[in-house]
Every structure is written in structure tokens, then in C-alpha cells.
Amino acid sequence: MKINKIKDERVLQLNNKIQSEAYLVVLFFAVASVFIKSYIMDMSFSQYAVEFGIIILSTVYIAVRSMSVGHNFIDTSKDGKVLTVSAVLALSFAVSIVNGVRNYSLYSHKYTGIFDGHFIAVLIFTFVSSVIFTSVVFALLYWFNWKGQQRIEKRLNEENEQD
Numbered sequence: 001m002k003i004n005k006i007k008d009e010r011v012l013q014l015n016n017k018i019q020s021e022a023y024l025v026v027l028f029f030a031v032a033s034v035f036i037k038s039y040i041m042d043m044s045f046s047q048y049a050v051e052f053g054i055i056i057l058s059t060v061y062i063a064v065r066s067m068s069v070g071h072n073f074i075d076t077s078k079d080g081k082v083l084t085v086s087a088v089l090a091l092s093f094a095v096s097i098v099n100g101v102r103n104y105s106l107y108s109h110k111y112t113g114i115f116d117g118h119f120i121a122v123l124i125f126t127f128v129s130s131v132i133f134t135s136v137v138f139a140l141l142y143w144f145n146w147k148g149q150q151r152i153e154k155r156l157n158e159e160n161e162q163d
Helices: 009-040 049-068 078-110 117-162
Strands: none
Touching: 009 049, 009 078, 049 117, 078 117
């Protein structure tokens, strides 16, 4: 006797949630590994290139796949945009802090203190550069998301016209 296993939608959703959470845990550990190997252990890029590749490729895959199937990858509501701006500023601030700590630990003998003009200039330059770069990346994500939504909408309209 053949037993058909019909999966309940709730079971599928729970399975997807668990797998999504597992991916986030793995991604967190990969980011932590890259950070530790790069900044704390001062290893060369070849020592953490695999983890870096996993982070970049998996993130790009999720973004491209989500957009290609019509999933609204980015929240375009007002709250979503406020959250995006906050994320850009927070990420830029974090990058500036990490870069500032590393810069000061490597070149502290060249500074007169943490309020040295050159050190502050480096922090400001890092923050502004990070804001610009991150904003460009998010703008590209918004644009690709918008184009994906247009493509899906066009496909749905064509299917409705054929019916």
C-alpha cells in the first residue's frame, strides 16, 4: 500500500521559517568569521575568501531570486524607506567605528590623540564614503526590485488578456 504524504501548508511554512532562520545563523557566523579573521587576527584575504564569497553569493542569490519570482524584496512604503535610511546610517556608523578602531590601533603613534584632526578627518571621510556607497547599493536594489515588479505585472497583464 502506497502512502501519500500530503504536506499541510502550515508544515511547509514552518519548514521554510526554520530554514530561513538557519540561513541567518550561518550568515551571522560567516560574517563574524570574516570580521575576526580580517580585523582581529589580521589574516590575508585568501584566509577568509571562502566565507566572504558565501556571504556575497548567497545574498545576491536571494535578492535576484526574490525579484525574479515577483517577491517584493524591498519595502517601498514610507516606513520601509525610513528603515532603509536608518539602516544606511547605522551601517555607515558601524563601518566608521570599526575602521576608526583599526586605524587608531595601527597608526596611533602618528596621532596626538583621538581628537587629532587627521584622525577625525579619516572618520568623517569613512562615514561619508560609506553612506554614499551603501546608498548606491540600496538605490540599485530598489531599482531592480521596481523593474522586477514591472516585469511580473506585465506578465500577469498578458496572461489576463489571453484569458
